[in-house]
Amino acid sequence: MANKKLSKQTIKFDNPPSIIQTASIVGPKEGEGPLARYFDEILDDELWNEKSWEKAESKILRECINKVVKKSAKAFTDVNYILAGDLLNQCISSNYAIRETDVPFFGLYGACSTMSESLSLAAMIIDGGFADYVIAAASSHFCSAERQFRVPLELGTQRPLTSQWTVTGAGASLLSSSGNGPYITHVTTGKIIDMGINDSNNMGAAMAPAAADTIYAHFDSTGILPDSYDLIITGDLGYVGLEIASDILSKMGLKISDKLTDCGVMIFDREHQDVHAGGSGCGCCASVFNGYLYNQITSGNFNKILFVATGALMSPTSIQQGETIPGIAHAVTIQKNRE
Amino acid sequence: MDYLRAFIMGGLICTIGQILIDKTKLTSARILVAFVTAGAILTGLGIYEKFVSIGGAGATVPLTGFGYLLTKGAIQDVKSYGLLGAFTGGVKAAAAGITAALFFGYIVSVLAKPKPKS
Numbered sequence: 001m002a003n004k005k006l007s008k009q010t011i012k013f014d015n016p017p018s019i020i021q022t023a024s025i026v027g028p029k030e031g032e033g034p035l036a037r038y039f040d041e042i043l044d045d046e047l048w049n050e051k052s053w054e055k056a057e058s059k060i061l062r063e064c065i066n067k068v069v070k071k072s073a074k075a076f077t078d079v080n081y082i083l084a085g086d087l088l089n090q091c092i093s094s095n096y097a098i099r100e101t102d103v104p105f106f107g108l109y110g111a112c113s114t115m116s117e118s119l120s121l122a123a124m125i126i127d128g129g130f131a132d133y134v135i136a137a138a139s140s141h142f143c144s145a146e147r148q149f150r151v152p153l154e155l156g157t158q159r160p161l162t163s164q165w166t167v168t169g170a171g172a173s174l175l176s177s178s179g180n181g182p183y184i185t186h187v188t189t190g191k192i193i194d195m196g197i198n199d200s201n202n203m204g205a206a207m208a209p210a211a212a213d214t215i216y217a218h219f220d221s222t223g224i225l226p227d228s229y230d231l232i233i234t235g236d237l238g239y240v241g242l243e244i245a246s247d248i249l250s251k252m253g254l255k256i257s258d259k260l261t262d263c264g265v266m267i268f269d270r271e272h273q274d275v276h277a278g279g280s281g282c283g284c285c286a287s288v289f290n291g292y293l294y295n296q297i298t299s300g301n302f303n304k305i306l307f308v309a310t311g312a313l314m315s316p317t318s319i320q321q322g323e324t325i326p327g328i329a330h331a332v333t334i335q336k337n338r339e
Numbered sequence: 340m341d342y343l344r345a346f347i348m349g350g351l352i353c354t355i356g357q358i359l360i361d362k363t364k365l366t367s368a369r370i371l372v373a374f375v376t377a378g379a380i381l382t383g384l385g386i387y388e389k390f391v392s393i394g395g396a397g398a399t400v401p402l403t404g405f406g407y408l409l410t411k412g413a414i415q416d417v418k419s420y421g422l423l424g425a426f427t428g429g430v431k432a433a434a435a436g437i438t439a440a441l442f443f444g445y446i447v448s449v450l451a452k453p454k455p456k457s
Contacts, residue, residue, distance in 0.1 A: 029455070046455060142455055153453040157367040158360055199364055274456075 007221030018179025027168025113311030140281030171286030204241025235263030238278030348394020378406025
């Protein structure tokens with residue numbers, strides 16, 4: 001009997017797992033952005049003494065996971081599972097990052113939604129009684145993502161104004177069955193929503209309907225009031241997608257634009273950093289959540305937030321073949337106090 | 340005067356490319372192929388030769404000029420050697436450009452390291 005299930009998409013935890021520690025590492029460009037002081041480490045260059053962007057991305061994730069374990073004064077032997085994902089084919093950043101940890105591992109692909117996907121599943125594993133400590137993590141790297149999804153940097157092409165800047169960075173959360181919060185209380189799992197956008201330089205527009213759908217489902221079927229949240233933060237719709245999502249939600253009757261913002265909007269300074277439509281990539285939500293948002297919750301600035309990471313689930317092959325972009329969004333309720 | 344004409348001709352061709360980048364969703368690779376093809380077709384129709392006579396290097400250096408060379412070479416070789424020339428002439432005429440692109444591309448790839456634009 002699925003007695004924790006509130007509706008088709010939303011579950012409520014009996015014993016809400018705590019996020020006992022987080023860590024975040026970002027690249028130099030993110031380190032020049034408005035959230036810089038919330039990140040644990042800012043790199044001086046994108047390669048971080050590695051030979052390739054891919055190796056660098058993997059190192060960022062590896063060091064980030066090491067950091068979260070170290071900061072919480074635990075060891076990898078205490079950790080029951082790691083759930084992690086990234087943007088690269090076959091999730092190589094995660095696979096190589098986790099190789100030396102000797103911890104059971106689930107690799108996830110949710111594109112930019114990976115951070116809320118990994119938090120959702122980690123919380124379920126813990127509340128299900130299968131684990132006491134689980135790490136949820138995600139990473140992305142501007143240079144490796146450009147090479148895979150768009151054009152190699154060597155080509156030096158101009159980026160369209162609707163395109164988003166893939167964040168170089170990673171974030172990791174350590175969840176525990178015991179702890180004093182912040183707690184994950186609800187999860188609303190998204191469905192694939194595809195509205196027919198096939199431009200990989202306009203992913204915000206492709207993901208916005210998915211974000212709106214999940215946010216609407218979260219409020220519609222659970223009876224939770226939007227006013228109970230201090231912040232509803234999507235990621236990474238960017239400027240273009242956030243506006244579309246806000247429009248769709250207000251047409252559906254949800255007036256939450258005063259609480260609604262986006263990780264891709266927050267991480268860069270639009271005026272001074274030439275990032276066009278904002279940030280994107282698994283590492284965007286991952287670093288904003290594990291850096292800025294976690295800090296704001298533990299310090300009491302936010303009591304309750306809805307974290308809605310969104311993913312554009314296309315592949316380079318599907319885009320070359322003219323396929324449209326399937327979007328997804330997973331919502332996670334995180335609150336400072338248990339009730 | 341030659342410089343000015345080359346400057347204007349080259350600028351006009353590149354402006355078309357910039358408009359395509361800004362106003363369409365064409366990738367740079369597609370624009371590149373379209374320019375070479377357009378140059379080849381316009382040469383075949385006898386139009387591009389006029390651009391070259393007006394703009395000189397302004398018309399031959401951009402990618403459309405590569406298409407111009409291919410077609411011009413093919414036409415010349417057809418005149419000298421018959422139909423086989425359509426297959427040999429283009430690359431022969433463009434040999435210097437192709438080899439230089441390969442050679443300098445290789446050298447630069449060995450010497451330079453890519454990094455994100457800041």
